[in-house]
Amino acid sequence: MTFNSTVFEKERIVLGGTEEWIVRGGRHLFPLLPKAFAGIGRSA
Amino acid sequence: MIGWSSQGPAQAQNLRESLAGSGIRVKVGLRAGSHSVPNVEKAGFTEANGTRGEMYEVIAGSDLVLLLISDAAQADNYDRIMAAIRPGATLGLSHGFLVAYVNSTGKAFRSDINIIGVCPKGMGPSVRRLYEQGREINGAGINCSFAVYQDIDGKATDYALAWAIALGSPCTFETTLEHEYKSDIFGERGILLGAVHGICESLYRWFRGHGRQPDDAFLDSAKSITGAISKQISTAGLLGVYQALDERGRQLFKKAYCACYGPAAEILTEIYDEVESGNEIRSVVGAAHRLSRFPMSEIAGTEMWQVGRSLRSNRQSEIDPLTAGVYVATMMAQVDILREKGHPYSEIVNESIIEAIDSLNPYMDFKDVAYMVDNCSTTARLGARKWAPRFDYAMTQSALPMLEGSRDQDEAVFQRFLDSEVHQALSVCLDLRPPVAIAVLS
Numbered sequence: 243m244t245f246n247s248t249v250f251e252k253e254r255i256v257l258g259g260t261e262e263w264i265v266r267g268g269r270h271l272f273p274l275l276p277k278a279f280a281g282i283g284r285s286a
Numbered sequence: 287m288i289g290w291s292s293q294g295p296a297q298a299q300n301l302r303e304s305l306a307g308s309g310i311r312v313k314v315g316l317r318a319g320s321h322s323v324p325n326v327e328k329a330g331f332t333e334a335n336g337t338r339g340e341m342y343e344v345i346a347g348s349d350l351v352l353l354l355i356s357d358a359a360q361a362d363n364y365d366r367i368m369a370a371i372r373p374g375a376t377l378g379l380s381h382g383f384l385v386a387y388v389n390s391t392g393k394a395f396r397s398d399i400n401i402i403g404v405c406p407k408g409m410g411p412s413v414r415r416l417y418e419q420g421r422e423i424n425g426a427g428i429n430c431s432f433a434v435y436q437d438i439d440g441k442a443t444d445y446a447l448a449w450a451i452a453l454g455s456p457c458t459f460e461t462t463l464e465h466e467y468k469s470d471i472f473g474e475r476g477i478l479l480g481a482v483h484g485i486c487e488s489l490y491r492w493f494r495g496h497g498r499q500p501d502d503a504f505l506d507s508a509k510s511i512t513g514a515i516s517k518q519i520s521t522a523g524l525l526g527v528y529q530a531l532d533e534r535g536r537q538l539f540k541k542a543y544c545a546c547y548g549p550a551a552e553i554l555t556e557i558y559d560e561v562e563s564g565n566e567i568r569s570v571v572g573a574a575h576r577l578s579r580f581p582m583s584e585i586a587g588t589e590m591w592q593v594g595r596s597l598r599s600n601r602q603s604e605i606d607p608l609t610a611g612v613y614v615a616t617m618m619a620q621v622d623i624l625r626e627k628g629h630p631y632s633e634i635v636n637e638s639i640i641e642a643i644d645s646l647n648p649y650m651d652f653k654d655v656a657y658m659v660d661n662c663s664t665t666a667r668l669g670a671r672k673w674a675p676r677f678d679y680a681m682t683q684s685a686l687p688m689l690e691g692s693r694d695q696d697e698a699v700f701q702r703f704l705d706s707e708v709h710q711a712l713s714v715c716l717d718l719r720p721p722v723a724i725a726v727l728s
Contacts, residue, residue, distance in 0.1 A: 264632070274451075275448050
């Protein structure tokens with residue numbers, strides 16, 4: 243499985259001989275949230 | 287954010303804090319007449335400041351709808367919820383039950399919305415507590431899996447990742463919502479809740495029948511699993527449990543492993559088939575409807591839990607080789623079935639091993655099996671009650687009696703355990719855990 247993000251960096255790990263991708267989190271990424279949530283604005 | 291039970295309070299508060307200053311407003315929607323209104327208002331989501339409203343109004347007015355109401359409520363209100371979401375909006379789920387429900391009923395999702403999942407690997411109170419700890423301790427938070435089920439505008443992946451990061455997830459793995467719900471509903475019926483309950487009951491009776499006193503029988507069965515065995519898996523993996531034993535202990539572990547793997551795998555395969563076919567989902571919806579007439583039954587009424595609750599707290603458990611063999615064999619049978627069905631290792635390891643030892647077993651350790659099972663969702667509570675007796679019966683009738691015979695062990699079964707790829711996968715995933723305890727006990 244793989245995925246692409248335009249905002250967050252992904253990291254490759256190998257589990258049982260198969261490749262997977264993860265995204266590490268953290269509070270330093272919170273400033274990127276508005277960019278990643280582009281288009282989410284309206285609420286009732 | 288729709289709903290205020292386990293995940294709702296945690297996710298609403300974490301998102302509001304992470305998005306402070308962004309201009310994105312978190313609003314909580316509740317059904318009319320909800321008993322949760324005072325708690326929601328107390329958490330600062332008020333009608334007066336425009337962050338609390340009636341659920342269908344909030345759904346209709348939002349670009350991102352996080353649906354965190356109970357499984358039964360999702361199923362019962364499916365048509366109205368779907369109709370309320372506006373075109374182009376995104377529906378977020380925190381586990382795959384709704385996809386299971388749609389699959390089992392032949393309904394279809396709307397094609398003009400994004401559908402994503404972010405599934406925290408811990409209960410709601412842990413999602414909140416570790417987020418708060420994350421202000422001081424770098425990396426504290428609950429790991430999440432994420433999934434994109436339907437992406438109509440190319441933004442669904444970033445929405446899902448942003449949601450996970452805003453919840454405080456230190457490490458986010460990818461899955462699909464189909465894999466997620468199968469793994470989740472299967473897993474809680476298996477080693478996470480149902481199987482471990484059945485195993486504990488059968489082992490306690492076995493030890494009592496073989497002359498151990500009540501305190502010792504409890505320490506060597508349930509307490510050994512939730513204490514020494516869980517701790518050893520957490521630090522040294524599944525192989526580490528076996529390797530910690532002396533030669534005599536290793537022989538007994540192997541004998542128990544070989545006796546239990548087959549009977550456990552048989553029931554687990556049946557559970558997977560029931561979940562995959564939709565039977566188990568229909569069963570849950572039916573059982574939830576019967577609850578008004580037959581409330582959730584008691585499950586911690588046997589001698590062992592009374593003994594456990596009154597056990598002196600200074601008595602520590604050890605790794606009982608027999609109990610360890612039974613427990614690890616059942617866990618491995620679950621791992622092997624999920625792998626056979628194509629689930630990614632990150633999901634298998636997190637949901638069948640790490641969730642058990644870090645997240646759920648501590649609840650049983652703290653009090654009893656009911657405290658663990660009944661802190662989970664209604665879907666899980668019903669499933670544990672339905673399947674635990676099957677494991678108890680299989681262990682009592684088929685597996686444990688084999689320990690007394692001189693029948694040859696199936697060496698190949700044990701060799702597959704020693705050679706399994708899961709040990710490496712577990713080792714990587716253990717290192718990706720947050721640096722603080724996950725279970726919130728009170």
